[in-house]
Amino acid sequence: MTPFLSGFMITLLFVGGVYFVAVLERCSMTGNVSWSGPARSFLLLFAQEEIKTRKHDKVFFETAPILFIGVILLTISILPFGRGSVIIDLGTGALFINAALVYVMVSLLMAGWAVNGVYAMIGGWRALAQLIAYSMPVVMVLTATVMRAESMFLTDIVESQQSLWNILYQPVGFILFYISALAITFLPPFDLPVAEGELAGGVWADLTGARKLLFRLGRLALVLTLSVAVVVLYLGGWMGPWLPGFVWTFLKTLLVAASFFAVGHFIPRIRHDHLLEYNWKYGVPLALYNIFQVGVVLLL
Amino acid sequence: MELLITALIIAAVLFGIGLYGVLSQTNLVMIMMGIELMLGAAMVNLVAFWRYLHPEAFSIQMFVLVAMTVMALEGAVGFAIATQRFRTSGSVEMEESAELKG
Amino acid sequence: MISIQLILLIIFGLAAIWFGWRVFMTSSMVRSALSLLGSMVAIGILFLVMEAEFLGVLQIMMMGTEMSIMAIFMMMYMMDPGGLGNMDMSHQKKISIAAGVVVTVLIVGVALFADWGTIVTQVPTPHEQNRMLGMEILKRSMMIFETAGVTILTGMIASIAVALSIKKQR
Numbered sequence: 001m002t003p004f005l006s007g008f009m010i011t012l013l014f015v016g017g018v019y020f021v022a023v024l025e026r027c028s029m030t031g032n033v034s035w036s037g038p039a040r041s042f043l044l045l046f047a048q049e050e051i052k053t054r055k056h057d058k059v060f061f062e063t064a065p066i067l068f069i070g071v072i073l074l075t076i077s078i079l080p081f082g083r084g085s086v087i088i089d090l091g092t093g094a095l096f097i098n099a100a101l102v103y104v105m106v107s108l109l110m111a112g113w114a115v116n117g118v119y120a121m122i123g124g125w126r127a128l129a130q131l132i133a134y135s136m137p138v139v140m141v142l143t144a145t146v147m148r149a150e151s152m153f154l155t156d157i158v159e160s161q162q163s164l165w166n167i168l169y170q171p172v173g174f175i176l177f178y179i180s181a182l183a184i185t186f187l188p189p190f191d192l193p194v195a196e197g198e199l200a201g202g203v204w205a206d207l208t209g210a211r212k213l214l215f216r217l218g219r220l221a222l223v224l225t226l227s228v229a230v231v232v233l234y235l236g237g238w239m240g241p242w243l244p245g246f247v248w249t250f251l252k253t254l255l256v257a258a259s260f261f262a263v264g265h266f267i268p269r270i271r272h273d274h275l276l277e278y279n280w281k282y283g284v285p286l287a288l289y290n291i292f293q294v295g296v297v298l299l300l
Numbered sequence: 301m302e303l304l305i306t307a308l309i310i311a312a313v314l315f316g317i318g319l320y321g322v323l324s325q326t327n328l329v330m331i332m333m334g335i336e337l338m339l340g341a342a343m344v345n346l347v348a349f350w351r352y353l354h355p356e357a358f359s360i361q362m363f364v365l366v367a368m369t370v371m372a373l374e375g376a377v378g379f380a381i382a383t384q385r386f387r388t389s390g391s392v393e394m395e396e397s398a399e400l401k402g
Numbered sequence: 403m404i405s406i407q408l409i410l411l412i413i414f415g416l417a418a419i420w421f422g423w424r425v426f427m428t429s430s431m432v433r434s435a436l437s438l439l440g441s442m443v444a445i446g447i448l449f450l451v452m453e454a455e456f457l458g459v460l461q462i463m464m465m466g467t468e469m470s471i472m473a474i475f476m477m478m479y480m481m482d483p484g485g486l487g488n489m490d491m492s493h494q495k496k497i498s499i500a501a502g503v504v505v506t507v508l509i510v511g512v513a514l515f516a517d518w519g520t521i522v523t524q525v526p527t528p529h530e531q532n533r534m535l536g537m538e539i540l541k542r543s544m545m546i547f548e549t550a551g552v553t554i555l556t557g558m559i560a561s562i563a564v565a566l567s568i569k570k571q572r
Contacts, residue, residue: 057433091528092459099463106439106466109473113432128470135467152532301521303408307452308513310415314441316506317422324498325426329476333438337422340445343461351452353518355525358538362546364457365539368464369550373557375468379475380561387567392479395493 010081013250014224021220021257028188028261042213050209053115060114065207065214068107072221075100079228080155082238082245093154094146097229098139101184104222105131108193108203111215115206123202126272127186127193133279134183140287141173141180144294145233158237165236169297172290174234176283181226181260183275185219188264192272227256307348314341328385328392332378339371410451418444426492431476439469455528456535 022038052061078093080086090096105127112124146152148169149160167174183190194202204212231237231252238245240252270278314337321334343364350360382392389396421440428434442465449458492498526534539547 057430059433060436090455090459091532092456095456095459095463099459099466102463102466106436106470109470110436125474128474132467132471139463151529153529301518303405303411304518304521305513306408306411306415307448309510310411310418310448312506312509312513313419314422314445315509316502317419317426319505320498320502321426323501324492324495326493327480329431329472329479330426330434333425333434333472336438337425337441340418340442344445344448347449347452347454347457351454351525352521355522358531358534359543361454361457361531361535362538362543364454365460366546366550368460369554372464372468373554375472376557376561377564379471380565382475382479383565386479 007085010085010246013246014076017224017250017254017257018217018220020254021223024258024261025220025223028265045209045213045216048209048212050211051206053117053206056116057114060110061211064107064111064114065211065218067103067110069214069218069221071100071103071107072218072225075225076221076228078154079225079232080158080237081228081249083155085246086155089153089155092152094142094152094157094233095139098135098142101138102131102135104184105135111207112193112203117206119199119201119205120203123193123195123199123205127203129272129276130183130186130190130192133276134180134283137176137279137283137287138180138184140284141170141177141290142233144170144173144291147291147294147298154232158232158239161236161239165239166234170234170290170294172286172293174230176287176290177234178230179283181230182263183279185223185226185260187223187260189267189269190275191264191269192275195269197269223257223260224253227253227260230256304348304352307344307352311341311344311348314338314344326393326395328378328382328394331394332374335374336371339367339374343367407451411448414444414447414451417441418448431480432473435469435473435476438472439465442469453525453528454531456532 019038023033023035026037027033075097077087078090078096080089108127108131109124112120112122112127145157145166148166149157151157151160161169186193192202194204199205204215207215228249231249235252235256238249240248243251318334318337318341321337322331323334325331325334346360346364346367350357350364354360385392385397418441421437421444424437425434425441428437443462446458446461446465449455449461525531
């Protein structure tokens with residue numbers, strides 16, 4: 001297959017994947033599958049009047065949604081979808097994932113601050129605490145995968161899983177990365193920054209129209225991106241029999257995304273102090289243990 | 301040659317702005333921001349020297365890592381002092397800490 | 403010779419300087435902290451332009467977290483004068499401006515008139531750099547790096563000890 005054709009296919013599959021994730025999100029909230037629902041809410045937000053709050057911070061109000069979706073597109077561009085089909089193969093790809101995810105936090109902080117509302121601001125500070133806490137284990141478990149591959153190229157990390165997928169090689173790391181991915185995408189049960197019940201929408205409470213549309217699209221793309229990251233780092237990426245590589249990547253990705261929403265459907269929202277306590281008291285030591293264990297196994 | 305000098309001039313201007321901030325601001329957190337800018341300028345210098353003069357000497361990159369550690373530590377200890385200062389005197393304005401005057 | 407590297411250096415260098423200037427020129431604390439973040443990100447991009455890929459990405463990652471923490475601390479201790487209008491928070495302005503300008507001129511003079519020797523054009527690839535940096539850390543500079551680790555531990559203990567409340571708890 002020519003590079004152009006495979007690139008086109010990947011773009012198409014990604015857009016389709018985002019739509020599928022949107023359907024899953026509605027399904028996890030309302031309980032019934034509606035294939036036209038996301039399209040309808042897209043049109044609704046597209047045509048909605050843009051209400052601006054009084055005394056909003058003009059610069060941040062405009063830049064926050066663009067920063068949010070921009071860093072997610074940057075993250076997508078370094079993830080490999082198949083053998084050779086990756087837009088930029090960075091020499092520091094594994095570190096770059098975390099560097100880009102930090103700016104999700106910055107944009108939420110900016111959005112929460114900019115609208116000049118109480119709920120939004122509390123949501124923004126909550127996002128800060130939550131995402132700082134959960135980017136610590138992410139960077140530590142990424143170190144463990146890099147140790148096994150002896151390279152920070154994401155393609156090399158996938159190649160290193162030829163004999164045994166990382167989910168079996170370092171299960172502790174997989175569990176930590178999975179939970180941290182849930183927390184970074186602020187999906188339920190970790191949806192404290194945008195909690196519907198207690199903060200009336202949190203960071204997004206006062207946003208309408210195109211800005212809210214950018215945030216919601218960005219969150220759907222973020223879910224899909226982190227699912228791809230889970231697949232690339234722990235589930236063997238494009239490896240699988242019979243089908244071409246990128247099809248396997250997408251099948252696994254959609255499975256992981258569905259499992260994210262299934263977790264959110266069945267577990268109640270975590271209290272904020274518990275969220276931080278579990279991470280700092282158990283998550284970070286477990287991540288350090290994971291590095292130690294992988295190092296011992298590598299040396300044996 | 302002009303590449304190296306451009307990088308050094310950028311770093312010099314950043315250092316000057318940081319120094320202005322450290323000397324002129326009255327607030328502890330703003331003073332810390334000035335220090336961060338000065339450290340950032342120093343790191344630009346180090347990377348420029350590594351890139352244009354000695355790309356084989358990786359102790360320079362190592363030194364940049366140590367400088368980043370210093371930045372993070374400066375943040376942590378500075379915020380701790382600010383917290384204690386706020387608890388005891390209710391503000392972090394440095395004009396009000398006259399007891400430091402001997 | 404005008405190269406693309408020089409143009410990128412100038413663009414992102416000016417961005418770093420402009421954001422750095424905005425830090426002390428705005429009256430809102432959050433804006434000031436995020437301007438510093440902008441300046442630090444521009445410095446990280448300067449590292450990327452100078453082909454130190456690992457350091458650039460590391461700088462962008464660390465500063466994102468650090469400056470957000472700075473924003474929340476500024477909010478906690480300064481009640482954000484953004485809402486209070488233009489509050490002047492500076493003193494000894496003339497001396498500071500003079501010191502800044504004099505130091506800048508001195509450093510620029512050194513940069514312009516020193517003999518820097520020959521400029522190297524080739525650098526190792528990013529992957530090679532990561533390997534060499536790791537070798538440097540684990541071989542020659544191991545003691546220094548471990549000292550940095552111990553310093554971090556000392557800093558953690560010291561900052562917790564300083565920030566603890568004096569009040570008796572039962």
